[in-house]
Amino acid sequence: MTSSEPTSTRRRLRRLWLPLAIGLVQVAGSYGAYRGQLERREPDALMVVLALIGPIALYWLRQRPVLVLTATTISTLTFMLLQYPYGPVILSFVISVFSAVIAGHRLAGWVAAAALYFGHVLGRIALGINEDGIYQSLAVGAWFVVMVIVAELVRNGRERSAAVARTRKQEELRRAGEERLRIAQELHDVVAHHISLINVQAGVALHLVDRQPEQAGTALAAIKEASKEALVELRSIVGVLRQSDESAPRQPVPGLERLEHLLSRTSGAGLEVYKTSAGLPHALPTSVDRAAFRIIQESLTNVVRHSGATKVGVHLQYGGTFFELWVDDDGNGVPETVVEGNGLVGMRERATALGGTMTTTRSPSGGFRVTAHFPLSAEDERDPD
Structure with a gap:
């Protein structure tokens, strides 16, 4: 087993906790809800299957948000039209709507919410089920609208945060580019100036070394001084490149x-x-x-x-x-x-x-x-x- 396999296994296990928790809540909650809704259809194996379809689909929520949204919408609508007790069965649908909208699939989220609401209302009319009043239906519709609006607000907040982070990153890159340009200019100035002086003085020293050796020493001393200063300034600039905070520069900025x-x-x-x-x-x-x-x-x-x-x-x-x-x-x-x-x-x-x-x-x-x-x-x- 390679080192990446345990990591992949742990990642899959982390993805399982949400479907398992939601599945347990939806199945157990539906049985509990039936105790207060005895007029509705009695829980059976089909109810358990429908209550688990949504949670199982949530396992692929990050990879296939629209497909998961479709599965939870159909399973939840079927559950409700078959007159199983109202309860936490809608939880997986709410999660999938939020995830789809936040992921950028805004139209899919609105369509799914409308499909579940109008599908439930029109389906009940077609089946001759008139238990809920008009005000209750409107309240449920308003709740669906609020749910999607909240998802939109969360998405907008995340997009603004991402935009701020991108702007901050671009500003950091811009400043880094300006700093690199400044350091490049410093290196050019230091190297060009000192090497030019060293070159001239070396030429003078070569010219005088045989004819007037006592004067060649002055040129060599100038070469030594220029090279020393060049090394000090280069060491200071390279220290900036290394981002070293171990010691302060030995001399002020020229x-x-x-x-x-x-x-x-x-x-x-x-x-x-x-x-x-x-x-x-x-x-x-x-x-x-x-x-x-x-x-x-x-x-x-x-x-x-x-x-x-x-x-x-x-x-x-x-x-x-x-x-x-x-x-x-x-x-x-x-x-x-x-x-x-x-x-x-x-x-x-x-x-x-x-x-x-x-x-x-x-x-x-x-x-x-x-x-x-x-x-x-x-x-x-x-x-x-």
Whole structure:
């Protein structure tokens, strides 16, 4: 016997308890009901068979709800038309109606309720049985309508709950996608910037190792520092991917407070780097601060890798309702048609996600200019987090 066979057996046993319980209630309850309805047909073997058809059909309720509903409707109607005592025999019919409507078979549930009610009323008229008055018949009809309406309400409640669960799941997937995109951008920025600096410094070291070995040490020290910082940032990002809560990051998320260090490290690649600032400097929202740093970092990386520039400037503009930055170089410029790589696309996505813009143009010196503009609200200035 395989491991799945005991599980399947237990599942079948769990499905049996409802038919057995309902069958016992319907048979025993019908015998008990006869004691107060001696004018009706005396219980016999046929009554027991009819009382058990519905409960037995309930075993297949989940797989064949409409077929089970049909079986319980016919057996219950036959039971009632044969003048067996009124009682719990209708229980299996009620369960099958509820299950069919909740499962989405609304028309079948309404038709079955109407068939049982009108079949009973018209059948009694055809058989010449007039024990029940008009008011009693109307009351029974109203009870049938209420039964199906309650089933409809339960179905609507379940559908709303399922819709809420789907919406919540979609929101979780959306947030997970945004987080993956953010992490991918972080990885790209960290790897591209540090590897570019390492590549430039390695070239300098190879050039100087034979001619001026004492100066090659400076390039090698810069390589060591850049690789160390890259490892620290990569370890922090990978920790997020692993969802590890064992330890906090060893350093804060990079922001403009590290700009001077970034510029100093870039100047080690042989560039003349300078910074200007306009307006009254103030704390920026964390998201803007982080995005601004990464855009500057990526811009400097592109200057080092592609521009052939000797000078690069970083300009910061603090306004009352905006923050703007631009990075200029005096390199080879940019053609009118720019084929954008992941770096430029990532910078634009960072700015757009915060309601800002990022553009690339030719700088006044003939090189390349990256401009990023971020809107700020009064609340942002009061609460930078």
